[in-house]
Amino acid sequence: MTEFGFTIHARDGAARLGTVKTPRGEIRTPAFMPVGTQGTVKALMPEAVKATGADIVLSNTYHLMLRPGAERIDRLGGLHRLMNWSGPILTDSGGFQVMSLAHLRKLSEEGVSFRSHIDGSAHLLTPEKSIEAQRLIGSDIVMVLDECTPYPATYDQAAISMALSMRWAKRSRIAHDNGPPRGALFGIVQGSVFADLRRQSAEQLIDIGFEGYAVGGLAVGEGQELMFEAIDASIPHLPDNRPRYAMGVGMPSDIIGAVMRGIDMFDCVLPTRSGRRAKAFTRQGTVNLRNAKHAEDLSPLDSACSCPACTSYSRAYIYHLIKAQEILGAVLVSLHNVQYYQDLMSGIRAAIAEGRLTQFAAEMLAALGKSAKEKLAAGAVD
Amino acid sequence: MTEFGFTIHARDGAARLGTVKTPRGEIRTPAFMPVGTQGTVKALMPEAVKATGADIVLSNTYHLMLRPGAERIDRLGGLHRLMNWSGPILTDSGGFQVMSLAHLRKLSEEGVSFRSHIDGSAHLLTPEKSIEAQRLIGSDIVMVLDECTPYPATYDQAAISMALSMRWAKRSRIAHDNGPPRGALFGIVQGSVFADLRRQSAEQLIDIGFEGYAVGGLAVGEGQELMFEAIDASIPHLPDNRPRYAMGVGMPSDIIGAVMRGIDMFDCVLPTRSGRRAKAFTRQGTVNLRNAKHAEDLSPLDSACSCPACTSYSRAYIYHLIKAQEILGAVLVSLHNVQYYQDLMSGIRAAIAEGRLTQFAAEMLAALGKSAKEKLAAGAVD
Numbered sequence: 001m002t003e004f005g006f007t008i009h010a011r012d013g014a015a016r017l018g019t020v021k022t023p024r025g026e027i028r029t030p031a032f033m034p035v036g037t038q039g040t041v042k043a044l045m046p047e048a049v050k051a052t053g054a055d056i057v058l059s060n061t062y063h064l065m066l067r068p069g070a071e072r073i074d075r076l077g078g079l080h081r082l083m084n085w086s087g088p089i090l091t092d093s094g095g096f097q098v099m100s101l102a103h104l105r106k107l108s109e110e111g112v113s114f115r116s117h118i119d120g121s122a123h124l125l126t127p128e129k130s131i132e133a134q135r136l137i138g139s140d141i142v143m144v145l146d147e148c149t150p151y152p153a154t155y156d157q158a159a160i161s162m163a164l165s166m167r168w169a170k171r172s173r174i175a176h177d178n179g180p181p182r183g184a185l186f187g188i189v190q191g192s193v194f195a196d197l198r199r200q201s202a203e204q205l206i207d208i209g210f211e212g213y214a215v216g217g218l219a220v221g222e223g224q225e226l227m228f229e230a231i232d233a234s235i236p237h238l239p240d241n242r243p244r245y246a247m248g249v250g251m252p253s254d255i256i257g258a259v260m261r262g263i264d265m266f267d268c269v270l271p272t273r274s275g276r277r278a279k280a281f282t283r284q285g286t287v288n289l290r291n292a293k294h295a296e297d298l299s300p301l302d303s304a305c306s307c308p309a310c311t312s313y314s315r316a317y318i319y320h321l322i323k324a325q326e327i328l329g330a331v332l333v334s335l336h337n338v339q340y341y342q343d344l345m346s347g348i349r350a351a352i353a354e355g356r357l358t359q360f361a362a363e364m365l366a367a368l369g370k371s372a373k374e375k376l377a378a379g380a381v382d
Numbered sequence: 383m384t385e386f387g388f389t390i391h392a393r394d395g396a397a398r399l400g401t402v403k404t405p406r407g408e409i410r411t412p413a414f415m416p417v418g419t420q421g422t423v424k425a426l427m428p429e430a431v432k433a434t435g436a437d438i439v440l441s442n443t444y445h446l447m448l449r450p451g452a453e454r455i456d457r458l459g460g461l462h463r464l465m466n467w468s469g470p471i472l473t474d475s476g477g478f479q480v481m482s483l484a485h486l487r488k489l490s491e492e493g494v495s496f497r498s499h500i501d502g503s504a505h506l507l508t509p510e511k512s513i514e515a516q517r518l519i520g521s522d523i524v525m526v527l528d529e530c531t532p533y534p535a536t537y538d539q540a541a542i543s544m545a546l547s548m549r550w551a552k553r554s555r556i557a558h559d560n561g562p563p564r565g566a567l568f569g570i571v572q573g574s575v576f577a578d579l580r581r582q583s584a585e586q587l588i589d590i591g592f593e594g595y596a597v598g599g600l601a602v603g604e605g606q607e608l609m610f611e612a613i614d615a616s617i618p619h620l621p622d623n624r625p626r627y628a629m630g631v632g633m634p635s636d637i638i639g640a641v642m643r644g645i646d647m648f649d650c651v652l653p654t655r656s657g658r659r660a661k662a663f664t665r666q667g668t669v670n671l672r673n674a675k676h677a678e679d680l681s682p683l684d685s686a687c688s689c690p691a692c693t694s695y696s697r698a699y700i701y702h703l704i705k706a707q708e709i710l711g712a713v714l715v716s717l718h719n720v721q722y723y724q725d726l727m728s729g730i731r732a733a734i735a736e737g738r739l740t741q742f743a744a745e746m747l748a749a750l751g752k753s754a755k756e757k758l759a760a761g762a763v764d
Contacts, residue, residue, distance in 0.1 A: 038708055039706075076698050084694040298458060316450075320420075326422050331709070
């Protein structure tokens with residue numbers, strides 16, 4: 001917690017331009033965190049990730065605690081050294097992945113017992129164990145263990161789930177504060193799509209007190225409208241002077257809308273996962289590089305992009321690489337997508353600084369939307 | 383052919399230190415050419431390949447003519463532009479891959495008819511068509527179509543095969559000279575392990591006249607001793623003032639021995655293929671990164687190597703990446719292996735310049751051999 005801080009430099013409506021300060025470096029907000037699930041932002045060298053403008057990456061405690069193991073990471077000098085990333089790292093609690101194991105896990109007040117997807121070995125994840133694992137990993141921003149309430153949930157289901165998450169949040173805070181000081185701790189607002197549960201959750205977290213607050217349980221199938229409603233129901237009850245993080249969000253339009261509602265931090269596997277699936281994000285919408293129409297297209301993925309994939313390679317080449325199942329195809333599209341997301345965030349930050357976020361958002365969404373409509377009209381499957 | 387030349391700067395025994403000059407840049411010899419089978423040195427950005435010290439890459443006409451197609455590559459501005467490699471590119475004739483299709487191909491005086499391994503479509507590859515394809519690709523060093531004589535072969539089989547290759551070499555020369563001037567043309571000595579066939583082949587090629595001469599039919603299962611014998615049988619009959627290229631060679635010890643016999647150029651898929659298979663070449667022998675003994679080893683792949691994989695990452699991390707099936711694992715080991723091969727070549731060049739190649743070779747082979755013996759004694763499967 002030492003040296004962790006958040007400064008707001010400018011506002012535009014509910015949106016904030018800020019800096020999260022950590023001992024390992026500053027994070028310009030609104031920020032997008034590329035996801036390095038297993039201690040690597042998939043297919044990319046960390047220098048390349050850094051060069052896109054990313055100030056922080058996220059890694060997944062569930063994956064790392066199973067392989068190579070949190071204790072092993074600690075013995076090896078921590079994740080930063082291991083993966084050659086000197087900037088801040090945020091780790092999740094491991095809860096989201098464990099909960100998604102379905103029949104392989106069992107929830108109790110104590111925590112969640114589960115079997116590894118790798119070797120079937122039995123494990124118990126508790127709030128305390130998650131904190132310890134994140135500490136061993138060397139996380140700069142530690143997340144409390146919570147239950148990401150499945151969607152849809154009834155009010156009663158959501159209330160019971162949220163209450164458990166709040167008890168775990170309290171235990172996480174205690175465990176974090178009792179250990180050697182390392183990393184900031186973020187609480188997570190739950191409550192599904194129910195506004196008064198979101199409010200109750202936020203208020204209970206504030207009573208505990210965290211260095212930052214996440215809105216959790218988003219991007220789980222509820223759709224953008226309900227996602228924004230859940231954010232709107234949470235934000236007014238969160239302290240202004242702490243960073244706010246929308247976990248697992250999301251598509252470019254999700255991010256723009258969430259920033260306009262007061263969110264400061266994001267993460268999502270989309271840029272890298274799409275990159276490995278030959279889908280590029282561009283200023284004119286998404287492009288499927290498996291489409292044969294790109295076979296002789298000498299234009300770049302996105303003519304407005306300055307990333308190495310766009311400045312040195314054509315769609316025709318990337319189409320060839322993908323058809324030929326060459327690793328470089330996944331590398332180039334992933335690199336571009338991570339750049340696209342960072343460019344989106346720097347565009348958002350510049351717009352907030354200049355008080356023109358509404359205009360920026362309208363232009364971005366129109367460009368993305370127009371393209372989608374045009375494709376629909378043309379019957380094109382891009 | 384314009385601007386193509388070869389200069390010898392120093393000699394050490396039969397070994398030569400030289401420069402091959404091409405319109406797209408100079409190649410320091412002895413040279414190792416990383417293989418970019420499908421228009422990409424697998425898993426690596428071309429800037430990274432260049433940074434290892436590689437002056438030239440090789441690409442495979444068989445693969446490129448099927449996908450994306452030689453005509454398409456021409457329409458897209460040539461392979462250099464497509465793959466973002468501005469230095470020289472050597473292309474093989476396509477023959478080696480076609481011959482290895484076994485029951486999918488049929489040999490005749492005219493050429494070889496075959497079915498694509500991708501879609502089963504029927505094709506005919508002739509000396510003239512190979513030259514045309516390599517011209518369309520934009521090759522700087524074009525290889526004649528030949529039959530890579532299978533090993534083992536009887537004397538009669540080898541003689542018949544070599545004679546066909548020589549007739550094809552003549553047709554290749556004529557086709558190359560009749561087209562618009564582009565690229566140097568190399569002939570290929572065949573004759574299997576039979577010294578007088580190798581001599582006859584070399585003499586017939588010299589009668590035709592080429593900008594460089596390859597020794598073909600090597601590294602096809604004959605073993606290092608017979609490989610060296612085949613080289614020894616060819617070299618004395620080749621002109622001193624032309625570069626000599628041992629196709630598909632090879633292991634580090636193969637390269638050292640071949641340089642000492644007068645070979646100037648090499649190519650092999652080993653550094654990249656091994657890279658994708660978690661096998662690293664090091665100054666102490668090969669290392670299998672799947673071996674659990676590396677799980678907590680903070681040392682680099684090769685402590686004497688200056689490549690990014692060695693300066694920024696530990697064996698422990700690379701072991702983790704490989705166990706987790708992360709693309710970056712293949713990237714890092716491939717990058718290191720390509721660097722290892724380039725370091726080997728620069729070490730060889732420095733040794734020739736200083737007249738201490740014999741000593742260099744003895745030290746290198748001792749280090750590689752000693753390591754292998756130690757492992758054997760320890761019963762270790764590395």
